[in-house]
Amino acid sequence: MTTPPPAASTAPSPSASAAPPTGHLLSVRAVGKSYPRAGAVLDGVDLSVARGGTVGLVGESGSGKSTLARLVLGLAAPDTGAVRFDGQDPYRLRGRASRSVRARLQFVPQNPRGSLNPALRAGSAVGFVLAAQRTPRAERTELTAELFRQVGLDPALARRFPRELSGGQVQRVAIARALATGPDLVVCDEPTSALDRGVQAQVLDLLTELQQTRGLAYLFISHDLAVVRHLAHRVSVLRHGRVVEEGPADQVWDHPQHPYTRALLAASTGRTPPPAPNH
Ligand SMILES: Nc1ncnc2c1ncn2[C@@H]1O[C@H](COP(=O)(O)OP(=O)(O)OP(=O)(O)O)[C@@H](O)[C@H]1O
Numbered sequence: 001m002t003t004p005p006p007a008a009s010t011a012p013s014p015s016a017s018a019a020p021p022t023g024h025l026l027s028v029r030a031v032g033k034s035y036p037r038a039g040a041v042l043d044g045v046d047l048s049v050a051r052g053g054t055v056g057l058v059g060e061s062g063s064g065k066s067t068l069a070r071l072v073l074g075l076a077a078p079d080t081g082a083v084r085f086d087g088q089d090p091y092r093l094r095g096r097a098s099r100s101v102r103a104r105l106q107f108v109p110q111n112p113r114g115s116l117n118p119a120l121r122a123g124s125a126v127g128f129v130l131a132a133q134r135t136p137r138a139e140r141t142e143l144t145a146e147l148f149r150q151v152g153l154d155p156a157l158a159r160r161f162p163r164e165l166s167g168g169q170v171q172r173v174a175i176a177r178a179l180a181t182g183p184d185l186v187v188c189d190e191p192t193s194a195l196d197r198g199v200q201a202q203v204l205d206l207l208t209e210l211q212q213t214r215g216l217a218y219l220f221i222s223h224d225l226a227v228v229r230h231l232a233h234r235v236s237v238l239r240h241g242r243v244v245e246e247g248p249a250d251q252v253w254d255h256p257q258h259p260y261t262r263a264l265l266a267a268s269t270g271r272t273p274p275p276a277p278n279h
Pocket residue numbers: 035036037038041059060061062063064065066067068223
């Protein structure tokens with residue numbers, strides 16, 4: 001399915017702003033993963049995310065994006081290669097070290113409504129995370145209100161149930177929940193693909209703003225190059241489990257080298273780029 005590019009935004013293009021700080025927070029090296037029926041889902045994948053930077057991971061459905069997200073989050077182990085978050089293997093950690101890394105490594109899902117308990121008020125979704133972080137009960141309500149404000153939500157909405165919120169509001173609650181642990185890296189898996197175009201642009205602007213104020217890094221997964229271009233500093237293009245192109249977002253957008261990247265661009269924008277010199 002082709003999602004239209006997001007509406008024009010007031011947020012500065014990340015690639016037009018200052019370069020992100022150097023030093024890799026996340027490093028994926030020669031990662032391979034197979035499943036019995038699917039075969040090789042990832043094959044020799046390399047990817048790095050700098051502190052405070054955004055890498056966009058694009059590819060069609062089935063290219064292996066969510067599998068890579070699971071490996072990065074330490075929910076599964078690669079068959080070959082290595083995943084390192086700040087030098088540590090998120091899958092192998094146990095006990096306090098695991099809790100610390102899990103707090104610094106958060107996730108925003110595609111379908112936040114599905115990840116929120118429908119029987120609990122929106123504020124509780126954030127409150128539970130704060131409780132797990134051992135935040136004193138007396139501070140949780142005010143901290144939840146502050147997180148709601150940071151994601152552009154009226155703190156009064158914390159009293160509502162998920163069904164009483166719009167799709168964009170629910171996604172903001174999911175972002176507030178991810179922020180509650182004070183992460184350094186947030187893995188966003190198609191976080192705007194279920195939203196209307198205008199709301200999509202607002203959520204992307206919010207993610208950009210949060211990056212600037214909190215120094216967050218993102219691994220931003222999408223099938224849509226136009227969405228990724230909106231906030232990524234660098235882009236990796238995944239096809240059948242292999243990275244076929246990687247580079248600065250503007251370069252990949254303006255001068256896509258691989259035929260597959262060019263096809264993704266055409267699907268995303270309707271624009272057929274001029275032929276690349278090497279193909
Ligand atoms: N736990 C699993 N067991 C077996 N096969 C799996 C498992 N997880 C993923 N796969 C298979 O791996 C391939 C890649 O799936 P993955 O979800 O990573 O792709 P994707 O690019 O994220 O696609 P989508 O955008 O549709 O989620 C698919 O063929 C899928 O069926």
